[in-house]
Amino acid sequence: MPPCSPRGDFSRRNLIGLLGSAALVQEGHGLLLPEQASRKLTVVFAGAHPDDPESACGGSMARFSAAGHRVVALYLTRGEAGIDGKSHAEAAAIRSREAERACQILGASPVFCTQVDGATELNAKRYDEFRQVLLAQKPDLVFTHWPIDTHRDHRVTSLLAYDAWQRTQTKGRGAFELYYHEVLTGRQTQQFLPTTYVDVTTTWRRKHDAIYAHVSQKPDNCYELHADMEKFRGLECGCERAEAYVAYARGPARLPIG
Numbered sequence: 669m670p671p672c673s674p675r676g677d678f679s680r681r682n683l684i685g686l687l688g689s690a691a692l693v694q695e696g697h698g699l700l701l702p703e704q705a706s707r708k709l710t711v712v713f714a715g716a717h718p719d720d721p722e723s724a725c726g727g728s729m730a731r732f733s734a735a736g737h738r739v740v741a742l743y744l745t746r747g748e749a750g751i752d753g754k755s756h757a758e759a760a761a762i763r764s765r766e767a768e769r770a771c772q773i774l775g776a777s778p779v780f781c782t783q784v785d786g787a788t789e790l791n792a793k794r795y796d797e798f799r800q801v802l803l804a805q806k807p808d809l810v811f812t813h814w815p816i817d818t819h820r821d822h823r824v825t826s827l828l829a830y831d832a833w834q835r836t837q838t839k840g841r842g843a844f845e846l847y848y849h850e851v852l853t854g855r856q857t858q859q860f861l862p863t864t865y866v867d868v869t870t871t872w873r874r875k876h877d878a879i880y881a882h883v884s885q886k887p888d889n890c891y892e893l894h895a896d897m898e899k900f901r902g903l904e905c906g907c908e909r910a911e912a913y914v915a916y917a918r919g920p921a922r923l924p925i926g
């Protein structure tokens with residue numbers, strides 16, 4: 669296998685069949701090309717906390733929005749437990765504003781669910797709630813946390829999104845393609861082996877600025893690792909900087925072409 673090729677059977681035909689209705693893929697590298705999608709898409713980037721979608725996917729978000737697609741950042745919580753010395757209400761207000769600013773930078777629209785940072789729940793009511801919020805956006809593509817992650821809220825978000833994907837497959841309504849993203853790999857995301865990449869060489873600075881909009885999170889603590897991840901993923905797929913994903917949507921149910 670060439671050193672730049674991702675794992676698995678990635679012939680051009682297979683990739684276009686795999687991802688075909690939503691985005692095209694460059695042969696041999698597993699690169700999503702938002703500018704070459706066959707139509708304008710709605711792309712939802714889900715995360716447990718304000719700053720998760722931006723940290724994992726900010727360069728991709730900027731690239732999708734620049735290509736004319738509708739980009740949504742879906743936050744499971746408002747980061748209520750994320751600022752020392754602040755009440756949940758105070759932290760939620762601060763972090764919601766930071767998320768809104770970050771979304772402005774990336775050309776995205778923020779949407780918030782009603783769960784609480786550090787106390788997220790996984791039950792029938794929460795599955796239904798998340799699915800309804802997600803499907804209200806009419807997504808074509810959904811990016812969510814990889815399920816093997818040291819943070820409990822990230823795992824919850826991952827399973828909520830997977831359940832929504834599963835339900836739309838069996839019910840035949842609102843089907844979308846599902847991708848997993850990575851955050852602080854090694855510290856949080858674990859055992860993540862990408863299948864798919866987005867070249868963010870031209871957009872990583874907007875991601876940087878979006879992450880730094882989350883002032884309360886002391887972005888110096890996390891951006892450095894993400895910059896290293898971008899460079900490493902770039903080496904994997906043959907560009908300067910990239911964000912990496914695992915494409916899940918491999919079942920027989922596909923989005924309609926067109």
Ligand SMILES: [Zn+2]
Nearest residue numbers: 716717720819
């Ligand atoms: Zn998080």
